[in-house]
């Protein structure tokens with residue numbers, strides 16, 4: 183034999199058009215029961231039912247949960263010999279090496295399951311076939327090189343050398359992981375191979391365990407590298423060659439210390455074996471899930487060396503060997519699980535072409551010309567158009583993401599503003615309460631905070647829903663000190679505890695309204711406390727500006743407690759204290775708003791009917807009539823102004839206002855304006871004036887009556 187090529191570069195060429203992607207070929211070989219197993223009447227639990235399926239004879243009741251059938255590329259029963267296994271499970275893959283494709287055949291299984299027995303046969307049959315191929319292809323020159331290592335206790339040893347010094351692993355950018363200073367022998371013929379195999383067997387660490395008298399204590403990797411090139415180009419400096427390797431991997435067997443009864447050095451070996459097999463299993467499992475994330479090849483020397491064979495540039499066949507005995511059931515299952523994962527692993531084999539310097543230069547010149555033509559004519563180049571399409575896709579993706587970012591920012595700002603408003607309301611309420619305490623008004627409360635624009639009014643009255651109390655929190659920001667003084671004197675001088683509004687609304691010009699329930703109608707202190715409590719968990723919602731009506735809509739947020747208190751008893755209160763979320767979906771908030779409006783409508787309706795009857799009996803001025811008409815269109819406002827009057831319990835005479843009405847409007851018709859302002863209602867100044875006059879008339883009448 184002669185050297186096929188001089189130094190040059192290795193080029194990977196796709197196998198066919200598909201790029202050489204294929205799954206690992208996985209077979210299972212079941213050995214017959216051995217003498218020991220037969221002697222102890224061990225039962226055989228496994229059976230190959232056809233060429234591809236093996237089943238578990240479910241004779242043990244407690245194992246009934248196990249899957250009973252496994253399918254692989256090929257399964258071999260105890261009656262199959264190694265030649266058959268080689269031909270059907272390894273030959274095609276192994277012989278890829280003569281075409282310049284890397285390949286690996288390895289045996290995996292528990293100790294004493296027949297790995298060495300299988301791999302010895304496969305190695306020999308492969309080499310025989312390789313020699314046959316070489317003879318059949320005289321037009322090509324072949325070089326066959328042999329090397330062998332073992333990985334014993336995580337140290338790499340050269341099996342063709344007497345030197346026991348562990349070999350280092352190096353990372354080569356072109357060839358991957360290589361073993362430094364490894365002996366490589368050019369194979370002469372068949373007898374030379376037999377000789378080398380014997381040397382390896384003699385060098386390999388073998389020990390006796392309870393399960394195997396000749397148990398391999400290391401992983402063995404025999405490597406045959408084949409280079410071939412056409413004879414006619416040899417020596418002409420422009421030849422190219424094919425170069426590839428086939429690995430025969432005989433793994434050490436997984437073992438249970440308890441079963442192998444290993445101790446001392448056997449136990450240590452067993453630990454190393456199991457650890458590296460565990461890493462192999464992890465690598466296979468990760469690869470079987472599609473190469474996502476980190477694959478821990480470097481966690482063991484075995485996986486590092488076998489990296490190209492596990493999902494890399496190689497064709498790979500795995501033969502999983504099994505002991506059929508019931509006593510090895512768990513180990514057999516583990517082997518089958520490993521095999522199931524392995525058959526999902528995809529490798530990407532390529533033809534490895536080595537070029538002489540001249541051939542390489544020629545090849546590179548061709549490649550350069552192709553690339554230049556693509557650059558000069560970007561439209562026609564398929565590669566360029568592909569890149570353009572890719573760029574367009576990315577651009578669209580970026581735009582979409584920018585939109586999403588904008589939307590997210592908008593949502594964040596909205597949430598922040600809602601939170602801000604909520605906090606402001608909380609601060610206002612606290613300030614109001616402080617003012618209230620300092621004013622020491624026992625019968626009613628008028629509270630201000632350090633903010634000039636904040637006024638709080640809390641009162642109780644004959645509101646039909648007597649379990650409720652509401653408190654004004656904020657008035658319009660445009661309200662000045664004068665307004666405040668008016669209201670303050672109104673509240674402190676005229677209102678009594680019974681005069682106050684039952685349904686009062688927390689309103690602010692900053693578009694918030696809050697309904698705050700109170701448990702007791704008589705105890706105003708309790709009311710204040712309750713109001714404060716509710717301030718803590720009440721939620722506020724921003725009001726939307728309605729451009730069509732030109733009217734500022736009231737945004738109302740009820741906490742569930744307020745809602746539920748309209749219809750529940752005090753005993754149910756505890757279950758209804760959870761506040762609405764600030765960032766509740768708009769649709770929910772809209773529904774709540776509708777609910778509140780409906781509730782207000784329900785509250786106002788009785789008054790509204792009463793008001794109609796009163797207007798027929800009370801003499802009104804033109805402006806008063808007009809005001810009344812307009813006021814009907816604003817039931818929210820009406821409710822605020824008049825409900826104390828017409829809902830006053832026991833009041834039957836519609837021609838005169840009841841005492842409760844007068845207590846609510848004690849000579850201060852301005853209060854009407856305040857309440858309208860507070861409710862942010864759509865009533866113009868003329869209407870308000872009319873209402874004020876109407877209230878004044880009623881008041882004067884009543885005063886006259888009482889003086890009489």
Ligand SMILES: Nc1ncnc2c1ncn2[C@@H]1O[C@H](COP(=O)(O)OP(=O)(O)OP(=O)(O)O)[C@@H](O)[C@H]1O
Nearest residue numbers: 213292293294295296297298299394397398434435
């Ligand atoms: N298919 C088979 N037919 C007949 N005998 C077999 C078969 N497989 C294995 N044996 C026998 O079983 C014994 C154990 O086999 P082998 O040493 O190959 O197991 P192993 O899996 O390599 O074990 P270890 O991992 O401990 O090295 C050997 O005596 C071998 O001859």
